[in-house]
Amino acid sequence: MNYERMLEEFYELVKIDSETLHEEQIVGVLKEKMEQMGFDVIEDDSKERTGHGAGNLIATMKGSLPDADPIYFTSHMDTVTPGVGIEPVLKEDGFIYSAGDTILGADDKAGLAALFEMMRTLKESGEAHGDIQFVITAGEESGLVGAREIDNSLMHAKYGYAVDSDGKVGGIVTAAPYNAKLKTVIHGRTAHAGVEPEKGVSAITIAAKSVAAMNLGRIDSETTANIGTFSGGQATNIVCDEVNILSEARSINYEKLQQQMEHMVKAFEETAEKMGGSAETDARIMSPGFRFDEQDEVVQVAQQAIRAIGRTPALLTSGGGSDGNIFNGHGFPTVTLSVGYEKIHTKDERMPVEELNKLADLLLEIVRTAAARRKNDQ
Structure with a gap:
């Protein structure tokens, strides 16, 4: 794992303006990056219905293990405001902050940077794996609108992980509420x-x-x-x-x-x-809401991977929602992983470098664990 490369990519991503509704600058960058990794990338037509600056990106990497279950990871490309002109700075305490009067954008560009480093490491090592999909949504911060309008016929994973929750790496959100609005x-x-x-x-x-x-x-x-x-x-x-x-x-x-x-x-x-x-x-x-327990495969794989990186799994219940709620409603069992960012949606937002590194380690172990479990089942 090239942690320095990941840190530089995180800086690059947070500097790209992508406030929700205005994802047009970042979507092309993300698409190009994933295509260079070898993904087949499709931008769906959801922006025609959401009015956002981009559609969702569904990226597919065919694996070399045909018997392994296909899995997916999702993060979002948009940020809250104020998110224009972000300048990240790493301080002596080991945290990355915004140097200016903005958010940092670790929500959810830390997830994106860790996913990309995981995939590059996997490719460079030549390690065998099953099919992997990245689903990068627009409009998550506007009420999960991108995920709501996604063309889910493009997804074929058995289960997956939303890389988008606070708390130290090792947390697994296994339950989150149904959310109703009343006008x-x-x-x-x-x-x-x-x-x-x-x-x-x-x-x-x-x-x-x-x-x-x-x-x-x-x-x-x-x-x-x-x-x-x-x-x-x-x-x-x-x-x-x-x-x-x-x-x-x-x-x-x-x-x-x-x-x-x-x-x-x-x-x-x-x-x-x-x-x-x-x-x-x-x-x-x-x-929609969701609830999983330790008997569910999506949870078992995450727990095993967390232990493999030296952390103790923590099963969490959230009072909020994420794209994971929507994808569960679409029929793809999904839990949400803690990323490590802190004080999100504020100008005091910060990202610990240690947690960013651990997150990339965890994502790689999830891919390995999922492939090994399926092979062992055969």
Whole structure:
């Protein structure tokens, strides 16, 4: 493993502007790099539906072990803002930071750099392996939109790994929640607030009382809910007749998610009816949840590989989502691997060099472990 080469490539990647919606600069670089490694690379047509600067890249490397199960790895090419003009700097504490007033972009360019170094090392060694696919998505930071719109007929892996989670290398996210979004419109009745307020029905009051009647925050160990935005009103002398509310519910348990969504919708509707208004809610599940245990092959392979690099596996439950949620919904068993980055989505983001090196080691061991297990099964 050429760690210095990987570090330089990480610097190169984070310097390429790729804020979500604007992936057009980086997609060509990534495609060229993977083609030079020997991958067959396809950019799908998802950008026509997402409005992003690029489609998803699906790169396939045929293996020399026909009996080995095909596996895949996924990372995303886009970053959050502010991500223009990033200048990485390695400090004496062993962490890479942004030198300027931006994020670093280790989320998820650390994943990309480690994947590329793993593949180069594998190619240079001539080591036998099964089919490997890299799925590099656009629009992950805009709500997983690239993964949602991917042409999954281009994927043929048995299982895979999303290289995109915080925590030290060795962590495996084996459970993550279903995520539902609720868009609610509260209708009241307008009136002059000073002359005849009794003729009005305040949508703001309806909304406030509805939210006050809800169970929100941490519902239980598997379920959360939150009111995200609340907007409405024109002036203090007008009784507000419309309020828009965006909210969410998450749960690893599908039935609990449905119960929480029904509870929130009911609170809006019943409160509005009592006060002489009305409420309409569009509630949709935006991404599927998943749950694996130590008996699942995708977990067993990761655990064995983690032990091989001298770390102790840690099975984790996440309260957030990733492209792994979407690919599980597409039928490809996927767990998410800890990358080691810290304080992501902030200007204090940092990446420890030690974890970047360990991540590349782990990815190589996963390929080896997957190939060896399949051969041993024959």
